[in-house]
Amino acid sequence: MHLRAVVVAAVALALGTGAFNVDLHHAxxxxxxxxxxxxxxxxxxxxxxxxxxxxxxxxxxxxxxxxxxxxxxxxxxxxxxxxxxxxxxxxxxxxxxxxxxxxxxxxxxxxxxxxxxxxxxxxxxxxxxxxxxxxxxxxxxxxxxxxxxxxxxxxxxxxxxxxxxxxxxxxxxxxxxxxxxxxxxxxxxxxxxxxxxxxxxxxxxxxxxxxxxxxxxxxxxxxxxxxxxxxxxxxxxxxxxxxxxxxxxxxxxxxxxxxxxxxxxxxxxxxxxxxxxxxxxxxxxxxxxxxxxxxxxxxxxxxxxxxxxxxxxxxxxxxxxxxxxxxxxxxxxxxxxxxxxxxxxxxxxxxxxxxxxxxxxxxxxxxxxxxxxxxxxxxxxxxxxxxxxxxxxxxxxxxxxxxxxxxxxxxxxxxxxxxxxxxxxxxxxxxxxxxxxxxxxxxxxxxxxxxxxxxxxxxxxxxxxxxxxxxxxxxxxxxxxxxxxxxxxxxxxxxxxxxxLTRPAARLAPRITSSVTELSFSASSFVLSACLQYAGHRAHPHAVAMVTLALDGPSERAMLSMRPGRPAARLVQYSQPLQLGRLACTNVTVLIRPNNVDFTTPIDVTMRFNLTDEASRKDKPFCRSCPVLDPTAPSSAALRIPYATGCKDDSLCRPDLKVSAEWHDTALPLVVGSVREVTLRALVRNTGEPAFLARMAVTLPPPLAVARMPPTCHTPRAFLARTAAPAPTRLICDLANPLGHNKQLLLELPLDVSQLSLAAVASAAAPSVTVTLNATSAGSANTSDGVLSLRLPLAAIVDLDVVGRASPELGLLPDHDSTKAIGFTHTFEVRHVGPTWAPGAALRLHVPLKARVGGPRGRIVTLLKVRVLVDRRRVNCTTREVTGVATGRDQEDDFAKAKGTPASAGEDADDWEDLADGAAAGGLRCGVAPALCVELQCPLLLLPPATATVDLRLRLLTESLDAVLDAVGVGLSAVAVHTKAVVVLPDLPSLPAGSKFRSRPVQLSTLFMRPAESAPVQPWVVGLSVAAGLLLLALLTLALRKAGFFGRKKVPRVGDGPQPGQGIPADRPPGGADVDVDDDDDTLLAAQKSAASVLASDDDGIDGALETASDSGMSMHSSVGAPQQAEQAPST
CATH class of the missing domain: 2.130.10.130 (Integrin alpha, N-terminal)
Incomplete structure (x- = not known):
């Protein structure tokens, strides 16, 4: 059953002041x-x-x-x-x-x-x-x-x-x-x-x-x-x-x-x-x-x-x-x-x-x-x-x-x-x-x-x-x-x-018809006939109406043409002469664009009309028979021409679009930061009448985005405008025109998930992002099967590695009476191991900043001055005194609980206990009397894959340290300062199942030692030492004499050799004397040893030994250099 052309009469629009039949211009x-x-x-x-x-x-x-x-x-x-x-x-x-x-x-x-x-x-x-x-x-x-x-x-x-x-x-x-x-x-x-x-x-x-x-x-x-x-x-x-x-x-x-x-x-x-x-x-x-x-x-x-x-x-x-x-x-x-x-x-x-x-x-x-x-x-x-x-x-x-x-x-x-x-x-x-x-x-x-x-x-x-x-x-x-x-x-x-004065009220009866009752997909034009019949009690026999024809709807698939050769438009106006009691008509051609793809929406034509009101002008005499349009009479008419779609009702097809979807090749739940892209695969199937202009509307919640736009999809213009707040992304994907009965179509949409953050995971007990898919078609009575909400479950794995170094690890304490402060630095480096980025991470530090002197109610003195630099910049750290801690183990537990980590990361708490068990006893340590602990929490700007460096610059106040040690009554030759650090996520009180947070704590220590004081030397010790030295010198001299050190032959000086023309026998050593070079070498070594002995005993002895060794060396070098001159002489 095809929809026939139907004329719909509409009532008049609201009239302005003086628009009805009482004339104001001729009052x-x-x-x-x-x-x-x-x-x-x-x-x-x-x-x-x-x-x-x-x-x-x-x-x-x-x-x-x-x-x-x-x-x-x-x-x-x-x-x-x-x-x-x-x-x-x-x-x-x-x-x-x-x-x-x-x-x-x-x-x-x-x-x-x-x-x-x-x-x-x-x-x-x-x-x-x-x-x-x-x-x-x-x-x-x-x-x-x-x-x-x-x-x-x-x-x-x-x-x-x-x-x-x-x-x-x-x-x-x-x-x-x-x-x-x-x-x-x-x-x-x-x-x-x-x-x-x-x-x-x-x-x-x-x-x-x-x-x-x-x-x-x-x-x-x-x-x-x-x-x-x-x-x-x-x-x-x-x-x-x-x-x-x-x-x-x-x-x-x-x-x-x-x-x-x-x-x-x-x-x-x-x-x-x-x-x-x-x-x-x-x-x-x-x-x-x-x-x-x-x-x-x-x-x-x-x-x-x-x-x-x-x-x-x-x-x-x-x-x-x-x-x-x-x-x-x-x-x-x-x-x-x-x-x-x-x-x-x-x-x-x-x-x-x-x-x-x-x-x-x-x-x-x-x-x-x-x-x-x-x-x-x-x-x-x-x-x-x-x-x-x-x-x-x-x-x-x-x-x-x-x-x-x-x-x-x-x-x-x-x-x-x-x-x-x-x-x-x-x-x-x-x-x-x-x-x-x-x-x-x-x-x-x-x-x-x-x-x-x-x-x-x-x-x-x-x-x-x-x-x-x-x-x-x-x-x-x-x-x-x-x-x-x-x-x-x-x-x-x-x-x-x-x-x-009152003018006649007239009525115009509209009638609009078409040359066709329905349109084929290949139709290029058809003809409209717009008619008006003029009636009114004692109205003028002739009148003129101003008629407006318009094609309704936002599309520009058709145009109106008054006559060939004139530009076509979606709206045309013309004057229609009228005669009382007769029907007056005008033909208009409707031109359909060849690229039209919308076949389910009928072409609607609206005709609006009104009588011209030239008679009411002040510069003209009053016209007692000139009519005015009755406001209760129709002032518009409409015509609808449908396409022959093959549907039971040409103007309203009834497809049944069903949507199913999945996350293709994606491990669920999706660990935030593990991948940059996931693929959404949607299947649309039509079990009803043909679906014209079948489309899929996809709504992506922020921060999801499209990785690569498929060629059949686009973003509506209304969603392109930038907004201050994050707004959903909407896509319109063309499926088919038409999508026939029992036909299906697969759509794959790559999505960018790189902007997902840890906040999205911690926002709900079952964290996820939901993508909405809505399959529609033009002019259809769609059912709820065409709408699907697909969840992408999320999880997080946050792995932060913390290492540290103390500079210096060993230092010296000054004398007891000194007020000098000793500076040292504990540096912690936080590395993002991944895969989930933790933008709100903070480093929590425990520092034994103060001590109590005189028992539980004694006065508190400051031991350390602290300044914190994060990546060489000063930051505002929150400070909290850790109270109620009696033992080191208690404070370690409190520090572990303060991390704010989820239950899945509970094994990290044992790391603190192991660290405490392996630490040396004594020194300045949080939880060990008389030290009082202060907790510092400093925000980190941790962007993957970068690291964050935290410098804890400390100054040990030795005067306060001596006061504490004196009050305790313990004299120590060494004092260690211990600090601890761990990475926490303060904005995330808990993480859902499937998520993990790993961060091992680090303890740094600097040991300060005090040099031991020497006792005064007794006189008998001095005397005994001098006698022992003299005895040793005498024994050395005697040994040298026995060895012939003082009775050796003198080595000839340079220049004392043979005269020119004299030869040197081949079986004798150079120098003209019977000298054993090896013996001279032994003699030189013995002289050096003798000089060392003299150096150790007396200054005068040292000078004599150096002179003896010098003479011996000169003689050796002279004897060695002489044969060279002798050998060179004949050549001269």
Whole structure:
């Protein structure tokens, strides 16, 4: 079953300010005729097809300057819109002054000063206009009592020259006050104001179909409030007055502050039900839904003031002081034929904004039962297609501020502005944007009002001088006769009224089709047909849409071409001419790149469109038939064309990729540092439908890296960026396209493990690094079989060799009285044997630095001065005194335990004991009294395969040593200083199974000896020695004489030989004398011995012996040299 081309319609994107059909560029701004901005021009507005009625509650009557600010009504003609600015004129409500007269059979004495006439204006489509002044006062008892009963004028807005007719519903003299039971004092009564300050006409509502008028009188009965109903007869007169009794209300509740009426329950005998707000009741506000009797009541009869007000439902506010009920509106917003109720609470506050305002929506469930919806309306509503989300300015307006906006101060029915069959509403926020104000349009729908505004009109976009824009509104007439109701808005604090014209709402129905329903792998192009059908109530017959076609998705495997010869692109825009009621189409060619490899992802095409809005430009006249796209209508469409993949569902293949993996030719656990590279071998098998663009995602935790990147793998660009912290390495390896059913593929990935360290091994009880493999394919519904986590278990073998030498090994101690310090050095060399590198290694030294003199509580003296050099650089070593050690063996055990080595290296502890057993007793040794041991721990920078050299430079303080030896009472001729060292890993308290740590300790010793003192020589010893020497000399001399040493023949001198010409006999020795050379040699040796004897006995003898030996030597050399001369003579 192949997926066919499907058109998906999408809703419109969020529209900006003024984007819907109320035109802001051609707003009609009306200013007070007097030019004053403090008379509240715009306090109330009413709109008729040809004129705008504007109330000015503090306005003057030009014909009666004697009346102080009675309130004025202005009429502004709108029949010449677009040709000239509207001209406003006053409407005379009354020609009389503050005079005595009769109204409705009652004698009244007018006091029209500050009556606030025209503060309330309501109209009907039949031409009735009701203009009220709730501040009108009746003067009684010779002008000593002013009773603010309120007065309303009815007039025909079709014939404003006809004299308005006054109505005073609360003027009965006998009802100005009342005697009622005193609730505070049971059994007693009290006098209260009844009609005296009723303020009838404070609010008003005219029922368009039933011909009734409902007036609010919130001051009745100590401001409990009441409502007054009038019927409208055929002559347009108000008859059958009915005033409700407020007995069941509470004081100062202001019931009647706002009023409305509609058919809430059509099954009841009375076709109309009523709703009125009491914003101060119950501390938060209250609204009553009620009905009044339908029978006729004669004026002045006993039933004219009746208690027969039947309350159908009570609704209460949710927040203290939110003024719930300040505005009410009955309107069917969900199209079910039953009136729904909207209630304004303009002082509702949030944590972010005070007096922000809110409107509650009650939907009619039938039989007059109103249900509160879960989505109240506000200036900042939750996200929708019309408006931005909560917490951001409406429609992105940076000037909008909800603080003090008082959203919900005014509610008015807008009719059906987009002709979708649902009624819409306007809501005013007169103090938004720092007091400038704004109005909001909310569209009705089957579920009620949308949670967000379809259009927001801020005052700053209409006119720069507007203030309190949205305080009053009216939308009951079509001024420009284009079939859409227009809007009038008052801005009383700046003295303005504004008329906003509405343009037709149009809908565009999209349709997008393709020349093919599915694509083959070899397809190079296909053709799209993008169509729009234009429709709209009383819209212009011709329009232009701006259309955008785009290929969705990140790939660039296809391009759009409008016509041959033009550059292709992934996005194209064009203008589409439209004709009302007809379908308009444009063909576009989709070009597919020849190197496309993605066949599982369909090609998606999106069409977005909107109407051009040239008619809204300020430099052009207002076009009342130029349409605006309805925000509830579709504004985009999409088409999806799949590839014929051979899968059951062409757009979604269902492969089943299974992954298995192993560490190839690797001994486990892996000893850190033993190898630089390991090979990961992964096997991927597909047991499902074909897998297109099958890939393997490999995630390597740090510090693993790729030794050699396979040709089918690469690192995504997002993972190439450098980060401060070590980040995992991610690889994407292409497997096959497609990987068919029951096909498999082997992937070998060489990994670099040279950066693994000892820290990774000691980080967990079962140390390992985990590589994640994830096999995926394009457009697949992958299962968990495609994900595999492969552990690489780790172990460590740390082998550190320590050797040392003492320089010097033997030294001399000075005399007892000397204070000279003796320097010597113990050098330790640490070699990394491997294979695991130990970066945090340290050398721990035990040095007998001090000694205690005078027993366990004696004083402590310093014996040694220490300086430590590591690789000829001074380092900071930690120092700790080793206490609690009584014997050498105990301290050796403590030192072994302090190594911090794992249990697997426990055999090294015995090395210390063996070393202690073989050490010579005595000397300065840790753990042997009186020496006190200090432990030094020095960090090593041990990088393989280098070594670290630690020079422990010591100075023995001989003065302190003598003090210790004297205190002990032992005189020693030799003292040995012993130091010990071992390599430890302080940062690693333990290592997991399979790991080893080897480090043998070393002890160095320097022996210091003191030279022995010689005793004085006795006189008899001297004498005996001299006599022995003389006797020895005599014996030597005698021996020489006996040997003939002194009687030998004299050897002839050089030059005493034969004369020239004399020969030497061949049988005689040279020299002319019978000399035995050998005897002479013996004689020379005997002379030398005699000289040595003389040297040993006496200096004079030494000189004589040297002279004798010299004479004998000269004679020998002379006799030897003579024959040479003799032999050379004949040749001469």
């Amino acid at each position: 009609v701004v009306v200013v007070s005729p007097t030019g004053a901005d403090d008379l509240l021009f715009g306090y109330s507005v009413a709109l008729t097809p040809a004129q705008l009625l504007v109330g000015e509650p503090r306005g003057e009557w030009p014909s009666r300057p004697d009346i102080l600010e009675p309130g004025a009504l202005h009429r502004c003609r709108l029949d010449m819109l677009g040709l000239s600015q509207p001209q406003c004129s006053d409407i005379r409500l009354d020609m009389t002054g503050n005079d005595m007269t009769y109204i409705g059979g009652h004698s009244v004495h007018h006091l029209k000063n500050t009556s606030m006439f025209a503060s309330t204006i309501v109209t009907t489509s039949a031409g009735l206009a009701l203009v009220c002044g709730p501040g009108w006062k009746n003067q009684l008892y010779r002008e000593k009592h002013y009773l603010m009963n309120g007065l309303c004028y009815s007039l025909d807005w079709n014939n404003l020259y006809r004299q308005p007719k006054p109505y005073v519903p609360l003027v009965e003299r006998e009802r100005q006050g009342a005697v009622v039971p005193d609730e505070a004092s049971p059994g007693r009564t009290k006098n209260v104001f009844y009609y005296a300050f009723g303020e009838a006409g404070f609010s008003a509502h005219v029922s368009q179909d039933a011909g009734e008028v409902l007036l609010g009188a919130p001051g009745v009965y100590s401001w409990r409030g009441s409502v007054v109903r009038y019927r409208i007869n055929e002559a347009g007169q108000l008859v059958e007055k009915f005033v409700t009794r407020p007995d069941s209300f509470e004081d100062y509740g202001y019931f009647g502050y706002s009023v409305t009426a509609a058919g809430f329950d059509t099954s009841r005998r009375t076709p109309v039900q009523y709703a009125a707000g009491a914003p101060r009741a119950a501390h938060s506000g209250k609204v009553l839904l009620f009905e009044l009797p339908d029978e006729a009541v004669e004026p002045g009869s006993a039933t004219a003031d009746s208690t027969r007000m039947s309350v159908l439902q009570e609704m209460f506010g949710e927040q203290f002081g939110e003024y719930f009920g300040a505005a009410v509106l009955a309107e069917d917003v969900n199209g079910d034929g039953l009136a729904d109720l909207l209630v304004g609470a303009p002082l509702h506050s949030t944590a972010q904004a005070g007096d922000q305002g809110r409107v509650y929506v009650y939907l009619n469930q039938g039989e007059g039962r109103l249900r509160l919806t879960d989505s109240p309306l506000g200036p900042w509503s939750r996200p929708s297609r019309h408006a931005p989300g909560r917490g951001s300015p409406p429609h992105g307006d940076p000037h909008a501020s909800p603080h003090g906006a008082r959203f919900g101060s005014a509610l008015v029915a807008a009719g059906d502005v987009n002709k979708d069959g649902y009624n819409d509403v306007w809501i005013g926020a007169p103090y938004e944007d720092g007091g400038r104000g704004a109005v909001y349009l909310f569209l009705g729908s089957a579920i009620g009002c949308g949670p967000s505004a379809a259009q927001r009109i801020p005052a700053r976009d209409v006119h720069a001088d507007l203030r309190s824009f949205g305080f009053s509104m009216a939308a009951s007439a079509d001024v420009d006769d284009n079939g859409y109701t227009d809007l009038a808005v008052g801005a009383p604090l700046s003295g303005h009224a504004v008329v906003l």
